[in-house]
Amino acid sequence: MPKTIYDVARQAGVGIATVSRALNNQPNINKSTKEKILRIAGELNYTPHGLARGLARKHTHQIAAVVPFFFNYFFLGLLKNLQYQLTDHNYDLFLYSVDRIDNKETIFDRVLFERKCDGALILSLGIDDLYAKKFLRAKMPVILVDNYHPLLDSISIANIRGAKVAVEHLISQGYKKIALINGSLSSYPARSRLEGYKETLQSHNLVCRPEYVVNATGDMAQDGFNESAGYDAMQNLIALNDERPDAVFVASDVQALGALRAAKEYNIRIPEDIAVIGFDDIDFVKYVGLTTMRQPVQSMAELAVNRLLQRIDKKTSDKFQVELNAELVIRETCGCNKEGFHANQI
Amino acid sequence: MPKTIYDVARQAGVGIATVSRALNNQPNINKSTKEKILRIAGELNYTPHGLARGLARKHTHQIAAVVPFFFNYFFLGLLKNLQYQLTDHNYDLFLYSVDRIDNKETIFDRVLFERKCDGALILSLGIDDLYAKKFLRAKMPVILVDNYHPLLDSISIANIRGAKVAVEHLISQGYKKIALINGSLSSYPARSRLEGYKETLQSHNLVCRPEYVVNATGDMAQDGFNESAGYDAMQNLIALNDERPDAVFVASDVQALGALRAAKEYNIRIPEDIAVIGFDDIDFVKYVGLTTMRQPVQSMAELAVNRLLQRIDKKTSDKFQVELNAELVIRETCGCNKEGFHANQI
DNA sequence: CATATTTATGGAAGCGCTTCCAAAACAATA
DNA sequence: TATTGTTTTGGAAGCGCTTCCATAAATATG
Structure with a gap:
């Protein structure tokens, strides 16, 4: 007993x-x-007794992380860092996964009203006005990570700028026919990265050909940021034959992996025939030599947790909306590495 | 309000x-x-109110997962499946990460005595007699996943058999000088895989040369199941020069990735010079063509959750110790694929 | 040494629920 | 209609803690 x-x-x-x-x-x-x-x-x-304590104190020292567990290796890295931070501050972590699109709101409601947690971190998940206001009204501290809403605190990546840096790098290497493989436009990062892509082409006086822009369509898993979407998109680009692009900016690394697979299958050499640059720098892409835009997951996690804890302690009340910069990591698939490395031969 | x-x-x-x-x-x-x-x-x-409910009911409908968050992509897949299962059964998931070796026990104690959860899943983490008994005495239902203790329920992989299948596959391809890159022998899977490796060599009348067995040493992260341990080990094997093995069984995919990196750096062709076979089948290795032993993470998760829930509902009391078989997934690095794929050229 | 202050302590209420138990309401039987 | 049985219902206790408040002990002040 x-x-x-x-x-x-x-x-x-x-x-x-x-x-x-x-x-x-x-x-x-x-x-x-x-x-x-x-x-x-x-x-x-x-x-x-943890529950008794929580009940009496009116707070739980627990925080909820809501993640789209249809799994993206990018925010897995994020989650890891979040967990570290939280442990440092002696908070326990509740993991809620929204596995289907339609249960997002159910989970938000539970986080809001079951009062098992003092605050919430919402990762890579869009949130609409209704729920933004609900969070506000319930006074439930919440930080959006890798997403944005005007009413809430958020920490995201400067997607437009990131896309610019990527495309500009491609341009600086002499590529002129640059395509974009993107996620679904229903997602915030996808829209921003498209914008950055377009702007950059324009500012360099390059035409933005519609057949070079492949947005994932439909209500796909991970908003189209998945391997097979990348594979399909690359197939489309390859099918353009002599109109084929000479470089592709892929809006996520998982998709880039799919693109590389397609290239290999069709005997397209990377980067000789088509250069590729990804986005995220998930753990594994270093093994396939993918050039990519690195997201600073550790800083994101630190900022998110610190800020959330401040909100919980009511140490602050002003809005907090940060954009962090992604950093270009040059490996082999962009073709500017002398070693003459062929990523398609993996 | x-x-x-x-x-x-x-x-x-x-x-x-x-x-x-x-x-x-x-x-x-x-x-x-x-x-x-x-x-x-x-x-x-x-x-x-969740806490009030839990306090009154004397159970929380929450379960704890204790994971070694020094992160191994294998049990990340496991965690994902676990989460799915739990959500299906309407249980919430507490994520405890043991990031340093020494806080494992602290976390076990919290899981045991704070009574925030009705049961616990312990992933890939060794547990000693003292704590096994503590769990028993506290009547806290617990399932060890990817590990084993005689007193507790467990779901693990038939490591000896898995190693056998891997090594036997190598032998069947005509390799004779087969090395082993292993994790630290302080871990249960590492010991079993070593055993399987030895037995198989013996039963085929092959000598087991000590310099071909590289166990990770020291108190390493992930019990030596990490990329750089694999890299280092492979370097050692390569340094054997004309005494070099013609094939390596690597006890985990992350290590295999490190081994491939070393091979590439030293211009060792895979599989021509050295064939490689891994263990786990983590998500990414398909992109580098790694032949490996696949762990059935989904079944493991299902079994673990079902069993834990049964324990919680007191529907059962007999011991439950299952071993699942790993399955050989043939890709390119073992050299039996006709395509003549060169994994080292990634 | 009596009185005023400060410091330490325990009882009781309350956090928001579930559940036991006794009572009320209703229906069925003689 | 009186009596028994069956549903429904609400009050109160209890889950294990924190915290308010009144009291007791210890210390300081005149």
């Missing part, structure tokens, strides 16, 4: 209030009684 | 006990009052 605070109190010959004071090292307690209580609590192997 | 059960009761003109009955659809309640209560609860946007 687990011990309660009453057991400790009885054993120590004091009242429960005193035990509570000792355990939470509050002031107004005699040093020696405190030591005695702590010792006895240790001997009895007593640990406070 | 969030609504309570009292608000609903007042609004509906009934007592709180009746509201509770309606909400948890218990028997002995008039159908029409139940409907009325449910309607009003809906109108008020009432959601029961």
Whole structure:
């Protein structure tokens, strides 16, 4: 039978209030009684009951992470860092996964009203006005990570700028027929990356040919940021034959992996025939030599957690909307590496 | 201000006990009052307070997953499936990560005594007698996944057999000088895979040369199942020069990735100079053509969750220790694929 | 040494639920 | 209609903690 605070109190010959004071090292307690209580609590192997504590204190020291678990290796890295941060601050992590599009709201509602957590981190998930307001009204601290909403705190990537840097790199290597393989335009990052792509082409006086822009369509998993979408898109580009692009900016690494697979299958050499540059720098792409835009997941996690904790402690109230820059990581698939590495031969 | 059960009761003109009955659809309640209560609860946007519920019910409908978050892509796949299963059964997931070796026990204690969860899944983490007994004594249901302890339920991989299949495949391809790159022997899977490796060589009358067995040493992250350990080990094997093995069984895919990187750097062709076969079949290795032993993560997750839930519901009490078989997935690095694919040229 | 201050302590209420138990309401039987 | 049986219902206790408040002990002040 687990011990309660009453057991400790009885054993120590004091009242429960005193035990509570000792355990939470509050002031107004005699040093020696405190030591005695702590010792006895240790001997009895007593640990406070988490739920009871939460109920009495009106906060749980738990935070919820809502992730689209149809799984994207990018925010897996994010999740890892988030977890580290939270552990540092002694918060427990609830993991909610929205596996189907339609249960997103159900989960938001639970996070909002079940009161199992003091705050929430929402990863890579769009949120509409209705729910943004709900969060506000319920006074539930929330940080959007890798997404944006005007009413809420958010930490995202400067997608437009990232896309620009990527495309500009391609242009600087002499490529002129640059295509874009993108996620679904229903997602915020996809829209921004498209914008960056277009702007860059324009500012360099390159035509933006519609057949070079392949947005994932339909209500796909991961908003089209998945391997097979990349594969399909690359097939389309390859099918253009002599009108084929000489370089592709792929809006996510997973898609880029799919694109590489398609290239290999059709005997398209990378980067000789088509150069490829991705986005995210997920863990694995270094093994296939993919040039890509690295998202600073660690900083994102740090910022997100710090900010959320501040909100929870009511240390702040001003809005917080940060954009971090992605960084170009040059490997082999963009063709500017001397080694003459052929990514398509994997 | 969030609504309570009292608000609903007042609004509906009934007592709180009746509201509770309606909400948890218990028997002995008039159908029409139940409907009325449910309607009003809906109108008020009432959601029961999770902690209060847990405290009163003495169980939380939450389960803890303890994972070594120094991150291994293999049990990330596992975690994903676990999460799916749990969601299906309407359980919430607490994610505890043990990031340093020394906090494993702290976390076990918290899981055990804070009573925030009804049961625990412990992934890829060794557990000693002391804690095995603690779990038993505290009557905390627990399933070890990808590990084993005689006193506890466990679901693991038939590592010895898996290693056998891998090495036997290599032998069947005509390789005779077969090396092993392994994790740290402090881990259970590493020991078993070594055993399988040795047995197979013996049963085929091949000598088991000590310099061909590279176990990760020291207190490494992930028990030596990491990329750089694989890289280092492969370097050692390559340094053997004319005594070099003609094939390597690598005890995990992440290490295999490191091994491939080393091979590439030293211009060793895979599989012509050295064939490689991994273990796990993590998501990414298909892109580098790695032949490997696939772990059935989905079945593992299903079994683990079903079993844990049964334990929680006290539907069972007999011990449950399952070994699942890994399955050989042939790609290019073992050299039996006609396409003559060169994995080292990635 | 009496009184005023400060410090330490324990009892009790309350967090929001579930559930036991006794009472009320209703239906069925004689 | 009186009596028994069956549903429904609400009050109250209890889950294990924190915290308010009143009181007791210890210390300081005159």
